[in-house]
Amino acid sequence: MKVPKKPSGRKRSPFYWWRRFKSHKYKPWNARLITRIKNGDFEYPALFKHAEYELHWMKEEQNDFLKSYASSEPHLDNSYRNIEIKARKRYNKIIEDAHEMDNKRLADLVDSFCREFIIDKEELWKIMETFGGTTEELYIDVSSRFDFRKLTKRKALEIFKINNEI
Secondary structure: OOOOOOOOOOOOOOOOOOOOOOOOOOOOOOOOHHHHHHHOOOOOOOHHHHHHHHHHHHHHHHHHHHHHOOOOOHHHOHHHHHHHHHHHHHHHHHHHHHHHHHHHHHHHHHHHHHHHEOOOHHHHHHHHHHOOOOHHHHHHHHHHHOOEOOOOHHHHHHHHHHHHHO
16 A cells, blocks of 8 residues: 655644545535536545555654654553554544445435436445446446436436447
8 A cells, every 4th residue: 555645734624633635525416416426426435545544654653753762661651652542543533434424425326316317216226236337337327227307418418428438
């Protein structure tokens, strides 16, 4: 795993102090579904990777501490433990956010598909469980199998473009 350089000096929000990277900019809820899919609104959150980075940076920080420490028992020092406590707290908050975001993303994806197509949620979940492609390919597959609730010329042209690209 390639770990990026640890970000520093970023202005932190008091509401999301544990995040080090910028969050994804989502399209508005009323934007077309295919536009939101192309924007990456329904993709796997990067927060899971960010949590792994935190553990890596914790180990680096602890190793740096051990190199500069003069005593024979560095593991008993509070400073060494504080490094791990801070990193684990940040890791836990990031993982919690990632799971929450992932559940919300999947629920929003299903709701958006049900608004766009004439399909039942349970039927869509069954398709999603066995489908092995990307979200855009899922959109194309569902659009070929089910009718649109409201098909406009603009949507039809966009689907035609997507089908020709693939």
